[in-house]
Amino acid sequence: MRSDPKRYIVLQIVKWLAYALLIAVCFFAETSGSYVKPLLLIPAALCISSHTGEIQSAAVGTVCGLLLDIACGKLLGYNAVWLVICCVAVSLLHNYYLREKLLSMLILTVICTALQGYLDFVFYYAIWGHDDVALVYTHYLLPSGIMTVIASIPLYFLIGAINRRCGSHRTNELEKTVIRNNY
Amino acid sequence: MENFWKSTKCRVILCILALLTGVMIYALSTGGYTISTVGLFKTIAAPFQYASNAISERVEYTLRLYRNAEIHYEQNKALREEIAELNRELADYEQTKEELEKLRGFVGIKEEHEDFTLSAPCDVVGYITNDPFHAFMINGGTRDGIDLYDPVVTDQGLVGVITEVGTDTATVTTLLSPDISVAAYCATTTDRGVVSGTVALSMDGLTRMQYLDQNTALRENKVILTTGENGMFPRGYVIGYVRSIENDDSGMTAYAVLTPAADLTNLDKVVVVTDFDGKAIKNDALTRKEAADAQ
Numbered sequence: 001m002r003s004d005p006k007r008y009i010v011l012q013i014v015k016w017l018a019y020a021l022l023i024a025v026c027f028f029a030e031t032s033g034s035y036v037k038p039l040l041l042i043p044a045a046l047c048i049s050s051h052t053g054e055i056q057s058a059a060v061g062t063v064c065g066l067l068l069d070i071a072c073g074k075l076l077g078y079n080a081v082w083l084v085i086c087c088v089a090v091s092l093l094h095n096y097y098l099r100e101k102l103l104s105m106l107i108l109t110v111i112c113t114a115l116q117g118y119l120d121f122v123f124y125y126a127i128w129g130h131d132d133v134a135l136v137y138t139h140y141l142l143p144s145g146i147m148t149v150i151a152s153i154p155l156y157f158l159i160g161a162i163n164r165r166c167g168s169h170r171t172n173e174l175e176k177t178v179i180r181n182n183y
Numbered sequence: 184m185e186n187f188w189k190s191t192k193c194r195v196i197l198c199i200l201a202l203l204t205g206v207m208i209y210a211l212s213t214g215g216y217t218i219s220t221v222g223l224f225k226t227i228a229a230p231f232q233y234a235s236n237a238i239s240e241r242v243e244y245t246l247r248l249y250r251n252a253e254i255h256y257e258q259n260k261a262l263r264e265e266i267a268e269l270n271r272e273l274a275d276y277e278q279t280k281e282e283l284e285k286l287r288g289f290v291g292i293k294e295e296h297e298d299f300t301l302s303a304p305c306d307v308v309g310y311i312t313n314d315p316f317h318a319f320m321i322n323g324g325t326r327d328g329i330d331l332y333d334p335v336v337t338d339q340g341l342v343g344v345i346t347e348v349g350t351d352t353a354t355v356t357t358l359l360s361p362d363i364s365v366a367a368y369c370a371t372t373t374d375r376g377v378v379s380g381t382v383a384l385s386m387d388g389l390t391r392m393q394y395l396d397q398n399t400a401l402r403e404n405k406v407i408l409t410t411g412e413n414g415m416f417p418r419g420y421v422i423g424y425v426r427s428i429e430n431d432d433s434g435m436t437a438y439a440v441l442t443p444a445a446d447l448t449n450l451d452k453v454v455v456v457t458d459f460d461g462k463a464i465k466n467d468a469l470t471r472k473e474a475a476d477a478q
Contacts, residue, residue: 028231028232028234030312031236031309031312032309054192054196055196070224071312072313073314073318075211076206077206077210078207081203084196084199084200130381131361131382132383139386140315
């Protein structure tokens with residue numbers, strides 16, 4: 001692919017524009033209607049991070065985290081900080097230890113969504129000592145978390161398709177080692 | 184992997200994290216006033232949110248129609264086409280009428296409460312994602328004379344208060360939230376208490392009036408009004424109607440479960456009371472803002 005630098009650059013631009021559009025769609029879907037909804041920005045950020053380097057994934061985590069703060073009416077930067085950490089961790093894991101598989105992405109989404117739900121529950125509800133605070137968990141955070149994990153499946157395939165179309169498969173350290181050992 | 188911790192990449196990521204923490208601390212220090220960049224973003228995003236909300240409403244409407252149609256399909260089959268035709272003709276008329284009724288209602292507020300200074304009617308841009316207390320964003324801000332802690336109302340009753348404000352947008356926390364306390368009374372029984380939400384009641388769109396005497400004379404359907412005592416809310420505005428009387432866990436007092444007069448879970452237009460007789464909190468809020476600016 002890199003033998004034609006111009007084509008490579010164009011494909012990279014197309015890829016990032018597609019990512020930006022996807023993030024925008026996730027944000028607007030999250031802010032529409034008054035029902036419990038999945039936090040689409042979390043799996044979107046994680047799936048994109050699994051295909052990119054650490055710096056790019058930190059940038060994606062920042063943007064998605066800040067948008068999540070605005071959509072959920074949280075303190076600006078609150079979601080961004082932990083999402084950056086999660087995105088960089090996902091990028092590093094995919095670079096050194098994991099292969100691009102739906103199951104591994106699902107497990108990572110479950111961990112990150114559970115972390116987000118836990119932090120949200122503690123800092124925005126439990127810490128204030130409201131009565132019946134467990135209802136927030138059972139009626140809002142848990143359904144939203146389950147929907148988020150389910151929504152990560154189509155997002156995984158969609159982002160994978162964008163990557164394949166733009167010909168930007170990343171060979172991770174694990175694959176490099178296998179190739180080195182074979183030759 | 185060891186190389187990553189010593190690399191420039193790692194330092195850049197740490198810088199990003201430090202920057203975000205700084206943003207978070209700065210946002211915290213603004214005390215409810217939206218950061219200008221975010222305010223600008225919200226202004227730009229508002230039309231898109233309108234569009235996505237419109238699509239969402241349309242989908243919900245279609246799904247509801249489908250469910251009802253399935254139940255009554257056989258009975259209504261013959262009549263549906265005729266109704267659809269009539270509906271199409273009536274749609275424009277109804278929409279215009281509804282809009283007119285809402286605006287007339289807002290004019291009615293001004294007629295009933297001459298001391299009120301009202302903002303222009305604000306559209307509900309969208310509800311805050313997964314908020315159990317149905318907080319929402321409106322398309323009015325400091326540019327429209329709206330400030331922190333201004334009461335938000337409809338012609339039916341009190342809705343809540345402004346808890347975050349930017350130039351063109353503001354966030355409203357509703358009566359369902361436990362973070363809001365409104366001094367209230369019943370005009371007919373003179374019972375007094377404090378209206379504040381709970382997590383459990385907010386699930387059903389209800390709130391409660393607490394600290395009532397155990398032998399309270401309050402009964403179902405009694406109207407609860409604001410006392411206006413702390414200067415945060417105007418006096419005599421309808422909060423809601425008594426649904427039931429319950430005993431507090433402590434057994435010392437009773438509380439009334441209230442149905443808010445305005446349907447807080449399904450709002451599309453509200454007005455903000457920017458000034459009224461006896462308003463005190465605005466000056467306090469401004470003092471705090473000025474002090475924060477001076478720092």
